[in-house]
Amino acid sequence: MGKSFKIGVMVESFRLGLKGGLEAAAKLKVDGIQLYATGGETHFSKLQGQALKDFKKQLSDLGLQVSAVCGDFGGHGFQIEAENVKRVEDSKRVMDLARQLDCRVVTTHIGLVPTDKKHPRYAVMYKACKELGEYGRKVGACFAIETGPEPATVLKAFLDDIGIGEGIGVNFDPANLAMVCREDIPKAVATLGPYIRHTHAKDGVNLKPVDAERLYGVFGGDAADGFNWMDYIKEVPLGQGAVNFDTYLPALAKAGFKGYLTLEREVGDNPYKDIEMAVSFLRERI
Numbered sequence: 001m002g003k004s005f006k007i008g009v010m011v012e013s014f015r016l017g018l019k020g021g022l023e024a025a026a027k028l029k030v031d032g033i034q035l036y037a038t039g040g041e042t043h044f045s046k047l048q049g050q051a052l053k054d055f056k057k058q059l060s061d062l063g064l065q066v067s068a069v070c071g072d073f074g075g076h077g078f079q080i081e082a083e084n085v086k087r088v089e090d091s092k093r094v095m096d097l098a099r100q101l102d103c104r105v106v107t108t109h110i111g112l113v114p115t116d117k118k119h120p121r122y123a124v125m126y127k128a129c130k131e132l133g134e135y136g137r138k139v140g141a142c143f144a145i146e147t148g149p150e151p152a153t154v155l156k157a158f159l160d161d162i163g164i165g166e167g168i169g170v171n172f173d174p175a176n177l178a179m180v181c182r183e184d185i186p187k188a189v190a191t192l193g194p195y196i197r198h199t200h201a202k203d204g205v206n207l208k209p210v211d212a213e214r215l216y217g218v219f220g221g222d223a224a225d226g227f228n229w230m231d232y233i234k235e236v237p238l239g240q241g242a243v244n245f246d247t248y249l250p251a252l253a254k255a256g257f258k259g260y261l262t263l264e265r266e267v268g269d270n271p272y273k274d275i276e277m278a279v280s281f282l283r284e285r286i
Contacts, residue, residue, distance in 0.1 A: 004253050005286045006031035007201075007279060008067035008262035015271050018042060022062055024272055028279050032065035034107070034262045037094045038073050044090070044097045052100060059101075067260035068105040068144070068171065068198045069098040076220040077111030078128040079121055088128050095132075095141040105142050105198045105259075107171035112149040112216055113158045122158075130162050137167030142197045144169045148176030149212045152188035159195050170195040172252075173264070175202035178242035179233035180215065182206050185243055186251035193255030201261040201282060203241035205234050235267050237274055238281045249285055261286075 011021035011033040018041045025033050037044045047055060059066065071094035078084055095106050110129060114122045132143040147155060147170060155170065162168055170192050177183035189196070210232035218224050239245060249261075261282055268274045 004258045005249070005282075006065075006067070006260045007282050007286075008032040008034055008065075008260040009275055009279075010034045010070070010200075010262060010264045012036055013263065013265040013271055013275060019058075022058060022064065024275075025064060026062040028276060030064075030263075030279060032067040032260060032262075033059075034068045034070060034260075034264075035066065036070045036072070037097050037106075038071060038090075044093045047097060052097075056101065066098070066101045066103040067262045068107050069094055069101065069103055070108065071095070071106045072108045072146075074220070076217070077109050078125050079111035081124045084124065084128045088131055091132055091143070092135050095136055095139055095143065098141050099139055104140060105144050105169075105171070106136070107144045107146055107198060109146050109148065109216075111220075112213055113154055115150070115154050117157075117161070126158070126161065129158075129168065130164065133162055133164040133168030135167070137164055142166060142169045144171040144197045146171040146176065146200070147173050147188070147192070148180055149216050151181050152177065152183060152191040156191050156195070168195075169197035171198045171200065172196045173200040173202055174243040174248055175200070175204035175235060175241065179204040179206050179235070180210060180212050182209075182242075185248050189248065189251040189255050189257075193257070196252070196255060196257050196259075198259055199252070199257070199261050200264045201238060201278065202264050203236050203238045203243045203245075205236060205241045207232055207234060235265075237268075238278045245281070245285055 007030045009025045014021040014024045035042045098106050136143045174185045263278050265274050
């Protein structure tokens, strides 16, 4: 499997700022980094002109590629029609930036895809994602929807409905599916295999059944009203959760995926140490 996968790190996961994060990634000798283009120094509106040239030189000097660009603007994704005009246009600019960074993948959460295609929100999300997929196909980028809120079968049906080929796909996060949906991860890989363009290497556990609508609503800024998400899901170091990497990675290879396993670590007191351990964990298995 070793030739199939590259190891990446989300640069923000180090919590060392951009320069420190890039240097940490280079120190660990990973293949690439993912970065957010929706805030800070790497916001798509700031990483232009000389700043873009300087950043690309820095990447080159450190021997790093960009595995993916994160275009997540927070909130409720593309669930709210009134917000989607700006969100769609901003997401296109993120795709433009990705291409300037010699990267073809933009990842984001889009919100919760309804199981019922007649649900009013389905059409709203479909319209936004269809437009972004078409733009991605035009510019040579992939709008990659991150797994999490809905089961793999529901996301696949949504993507099948959009049906525009390479312009739209999946950022496969196994931990999200394990924590929220209690999915069988190799089975989910088989379901979404043709669409997987990038992955997040992350692990987690579901502590008790959770309403995905409520969970992602709180993540999006809804009032918690006594709902504590930490009672339901927990991110843990690789190998300590519900994601069995010894069956997950072969499933990815079988599905034909040959891209990045990009580490995303959103909790923990010592992110560098956690990421270093995770890199070693992956290297032992690929």
